[in-house]
Amino acid sequence: MSALEVDVGGRAGELAIDVALRASETPLVVVGPNGAGKTSLLMMILGASTPRRGRITLGGATLFDAEQHVDVPLERRGLGFLPQRYALFPHLDALQNVAYGIVAPSRDERRARAMDALRELDVSSLAARRPAALSAGEAQRVALARTLARRPRALLLDEPLAALDVSVRRDVRRFLAGGLRAWRLPTVVVTHDRDDAAAFDGDVLVLEHGKVVQQGRLAELERRPETDFVRQLTSGRHDLPPGAP
């Protein structure tokens, strides 16, 4: 399987970002406190913001190289992106949402391929529904179908479970973790939840103040936490509501 390799530096507002990462066989889980630069890092990889230095390659192809002045525009990077609230187009139904990104010689073929993509994620029955009539879990599947229908070469997921109720979170987490194993794409998942990190079963990269402070398997992080944030995350205290004992 190809790999997504990133080594970039730049500014995001007040924050100086300097990160190197590699995602390949297993999802790379990026965790960190609010304002650590997780989303800004995703924006740089996507091509929505320009790093000041560094390189981004995907399967050996250069997407960005500051020295060589390579900067592939984001619509041609071949990356699939799932934002936190999934960003389905509210004025289109599920099928039209999925068809939006499909390039096909005819309208019928576009719709047929969109339907296939919905079917693969078990949501073909929702094809005619507008996003407002979907539950958060259904919306996520439709958004994933939309992303995968384009056959992306890597996936970037920003807090994919944050919009879900606790009641459905476990099921969706299991489904998503299974999907990531099946789709076999280099994947970067941003999360703030220990259980998510555990379910995705990949390397965990801890970002604080725009820098990587620790990286490794979750079990290693739990054994030797190097910062207070890692200690809180791995002891599970991080997710408790404020004021809880």
Place this chain on the structure above:
Amino acid sequence: MRAPVSQAPASPDSGAALASWLWPAGLAVLSGGLLLLVALPLAGLFFTASPRQLLAGLANPLVGPAVRVTLFTTTASLALVVACGTPLAWAIARRRTPAWRVLETALELPVVLPPAVAGVALLLAFGRRGLFGPTLAAAGIGLPFTRAAVILAESFVAAPFYLQAAVAAFRRLDPDLVLVARTLGASWSRVFFTVAIPLSRAGLAGGAAMSWARALGEFGATLMFAGNMEGRTQTLPLAIYAALESDLRTAQSLSIVLVAVAFALLVGVRAGARP
């Protein structure tokens, strides 16, 4: 009105009690004053002539040509403002650099500019001895005192109303939708036409209505730059002005028509703004 409630009788608190009574009373007088200031002229407009007199006023030969000129020029100016203003608003909404902020502020200037100043400015730009007058004359184009001048004057004063609303509507758009559309391979123009415009429809329509209403009421800049020629450049507000000297009822009838149109637009915009 509710009587003030005093807890302690004849105590030093009576000053506070007086203040608590004065405040609502003062509020009522002040806001009532403003209400009357708006309501009384409208009452004068509607209740000083019989319906028959008003209908007779509309039979004045000024009316037909003025309605035609107004409909034609305001429609043309709306088309011009929407066609040029929508892409410009999209560009402004997406950028946050100081230069674009300056541009945004500059484009709002006509809102606060006195219409007479707009008229002088248009004459000095496109008039015979204006900045571009000789160039236009060389090309055989004479703008001042033509119907095109009416359209330009109306667009000049009305464009900011559409631009402001369109920029605000585009800024309300969820940035993730734009980002996702682009990761799905959409070019900027496709994002503009298939995501930004459909999702900003209500805001754009509201801005278009306000902009059209402003063009409909344009008077000062049109008078100075396009003149007041019956059937050519005389719009409804100019016809009201012209009729005032000869036939007050005509001026009154036309005014009522404009009030009704403006009110209907306002109600429509309010209803459209509600989700």
